[in-house]
Amino acid sequence: MTSYLVLIRGVNVGGKNTVPMGELRRMLGDLGFDGVSTYIASGNALLRSAKPGGTVASEIERALPERFSLDGDAAKVLVLSSDQLRRVVAEKPAGFGEQPEKYHSDAIFLMDITPADAMAVFSPREGVDRVWPGTQVIYFQRLSADRTRSRLNRIMLSPLYQSMTIRSWSTTTRLMALLDDAT
Numbered sequence: 001m002t003s004y005l006v007l008i009r010g011v012n013v014g015g016k017n018t019v020p021m022g023e024l025r026r027m028l029g030d031l032g033f034d035g036v037s038t039y040i041a042s043g044n045a046l047l048r049s050a051k052p053g054g055t056v057a058s059e060i061e062r063a064l065p066e067r068f069s070l071d072g073d074a075a076k077v078l079v080l081s082s083d084q085l086r087r088v089v090a091e092k093p094a095g096f097g098e099q100p101e102k103y104h105s106d107a108i109f110l111m112d113i114t115p116a117d118a119m120a121v122f123s124p125r126e127g128v129d130r131v132w133p134g135t136q137v138i139y140f141q142r143l144s145a146d147r148t149r150s151r152l153n154r155i156m157l158s159p160l161y162q163s164m165t166i167r168s169w170s171t172t173t174r175l176m177a178l179l180d181d182a183t
Helices: 021-030 053-067 082-090 115-119 144-149 152-157 159-163 169-182
Strands: 002-009 034-038 044-049 076-081 103-110 129-133 137-143 164-168
Touching: 002 053, 002 082, 002 164, 002 169, 021 034, 021 044, 021 053, 034 169, 044 169, 053 076, 076 082, 082 169, 103 115, 103 144, 103 169, 115 129, 115 137, 115 159, 137 144, 152 159, 159 164, 164 169
Parallel strands: none
Antiparallel strands: 002 044, 002 076, 034 044, 103 137, 103 164, 129 137
């Protein structure tokens, strides 16, 4: 059995695509996954399965609109093994996420697009935003004092945004710890 992190894009954001975590845990259990747990209400789940990650993602993506009332194709699923998530954390840029009082830091996980393609939609504001490509992720950091001037929201205007899901760096590292505990 492999322990996986499941990131569901587009749920429980701004009152849309509401997916109660208790019901999500039940759905994942009904699909036959073991050791199911969730972390905060932003579409993060941990589970174990003998199936490959791609199969797990496909099964969950098919089941979501059958179980929950969702708008369009908004809910996409990314499944990461502990090794994949560990790589995201290990390959972070130097100093990234280490000054939460000064910077808001996010991991922008990519689904079905390359980091090079994703980078094309970012236009960081000089002196406010910093952006780095990673493996299956974009690291985005903005100066907390000027976060309202950040251009992070501009990526939402791109069709490629539908292939991204954002987690704060503190959530990302907490999910890594939870996944490590599950393995």
